[in-house]
Amino acid sequence: MSVPTHDAPRAPFTSVSFARLVMVSAVVVAFAGSVVTPAPALAKTPPPKAALDASAVAVPDRYSADTAQQIFAAGGNAVDAAVAIAFTLAVTAPDAGNLGGGGFMTVFMDGKPYFLDYRERAPQQATREMYLDDKGNPVPGMSAVGHRAVAVPGTVDGMWQAQRRFGKLKWKQVLGPALRYATDGFQAEPWLQQRRDAVVKTFAGKTNFDAYFSNLKAGVTYRQPELAQTLARIADDGGREFYEGRTAELIAQQMYGHGLVTKQDLIQYKAVWRQPLTADWNGYRVVTAPPPSSGGVGLIQMLKMKAALKQAFDGVELNSAPYIHLIAQIEDRVFADRQQYMGDPDSFKVPVDKLLDDVYLAQRADEVKPDEVPGATPVKPGLGDAMPEKAQTTHFSVVDKWGNAVSNTYTLNGPFGSGVVVDGGGFLLNDAMDDFVTKPSGASTAGASQPGANSLDTNTIAPGRRPLSSMTPTILLKDDKVSLVIGTPGGSRILTSIFQVMTDLYDFNMTPTDALAALRFHHQLLPRKTIYFEPYHPITGELAEQLQGMGYALEGQSFNGDVQMIRIDGTLPEPAADPRGAGVARVIR
Ligand code: DON
Helix, strand or coil: CCCCCCCCCCCCCCCCCCCHHHHHHHHHHHCHHHCCCCCHHHCCCCCCCCCCCCEEEEECCHHHHHHHHHHHHCCCCHHHHHHHHHHHHHHHCCCCCCCECEEEEEEEECCEEEEEEECCECCCCCCCCCCECCCCCECCCCCCCCHHHCCECCHHHHHHHHHHHHCCCCHHHHHHHHHHHHHHCEECCHHHHHHHHHHHHHHCCCCCHHHHHCCCCCCCEECCHHHHHHHHHHHHHCCCHHHHCHHHHHHHHHHCCCCCCCHHHHHHCCCEEECCEEEEECCEEEEECCCCECHHHHHHHHHHHHHHCHHHHCCCCCCCHHHHHHHHHHHHHHHHHHHHHCCCCCCCCCCHHHHCCHHHHHHHHHCCCCCCCCCCCCCCCCCCCCCCCCCCEEEEEEECCCCCEEEEEEECCCCCCCCCECCCCCCEECCHHHHCECCCCCECCCCCECCCCCCCCCCECCCCCCCCECCCCEEEEECCEEEEEEECCCCCHHHHHHHHHHHHHHCCCCCHHHHHHCCCCECCCCCCCEEEEECCECCCHHHHHHHHHHCCEEEECCCCCCCEEEEECCCCEEEEECCCCCCEEEEEC
């Protein structure tokens, strides 16, 4: 799709000069005092009249909330704010925020929905068996830690394309806050140090992680001079610098002899505008992530199956044992389909229409029985084999006062990704290759059934292919206006978390704060009878006994999402950050 420009022509990518530090200081000075100056010369058309009383964000840390505030103060819109938040999190939340990862952005702009796929891609040298040993077994950790785990990153091109297409401010302005945090430093909070401490051993001796992150300590100012230089190059020369300039050289050097990503892979990488997935549900229009995410399909399937089971749910108390039992059966069916049919739509024709067909979903819902014994009946993929042609991520939600919205989830995959930092570039690279099926019927690091572990091989490794994702940045529209912006990290827990929060909001009329604080559980097809619970709201006592009595096994998990959402009911947006995390919900006037 062509990318129309809406403002003054931007500097084309040029080869990079060596005097970066001068430029870094210049941009930093422009942002001193936390004020972003507007770019009056750039706005061709006056902004439309405000539709809302305020803008709002729900973001994973306080620094990115401050960034959004600066961008809105400068006259930026939701996309400007989103891009600035994404770059800021790459500095202040390096466990998940990133330049070296990828993600998805769902946008509602000037009354129309859009979806940007900036998912990582397998390098050209990648092969289907690249993580298997001589006996055909996956080498433990190889797809998750170190150089060979790295896929071609998409974040910078994604941000570049989004901002060029929809942003109002200058690109350089939008990168300003991130650059300031990298140059001047920021104070890490205890949660960030804890996350760092948790991975140090995994990466020790295998990556250069510690050389860069040993100083990341709670309460101590953490500066990232190499990252500042990278951000300055990108700010100066545009997003393609990452793929074609000095930064690309640094990535290729880092990979040389150890990993597979080459300069050619980087040059070839382009984020893709896709048709967002849309569906009518409960008087709303759901706008969500299409393949290569499995999340949008799964979310819509869950919502529609639950609606089709209205009678079965009638009078069933929220999060009671019978409720969890019904939802678990819905989730079995969603994950059976996900495992069989989902993959990169540029490699396979994913049967999205059939999977979302109302008649099909009503039939699938019909299989759900209140008195079913957990695990007793095999749950098969619903379309049969006659296939047609065959914990780290982060989310933020943004609305601006003009009624535009961005729902963005992006990731390095595992916490701090592969643990490999680009020497001289100062940023981490992803381990997204771990989202592929390394061996059909193997187990993924998420402890889930491997998506695509099937005879159709929809998620095996192939050069250029995107690994299947669960990221589900979602927007709900009511009467063509934004009503909810929602998303979360959590791997396969993403879709079940979003589904539960939406159900709490709309079927149980909870406030956004209550919906986020409510109990959440997770279940997927495999392991067949396991209900996962979380420390925030453990399943204990009578509820635990009831579920165990029904035949379920209960298992604690450390994480069940960090949902960031904004509801709009009227003209004042109501942001809410998940109490499980360190997120910030802020109304910005
Ligand atoms: O794309 C995916 O589905 C995974 N790479 C997301 C990983 C994730 O959410 C980890 N977060 N805690």
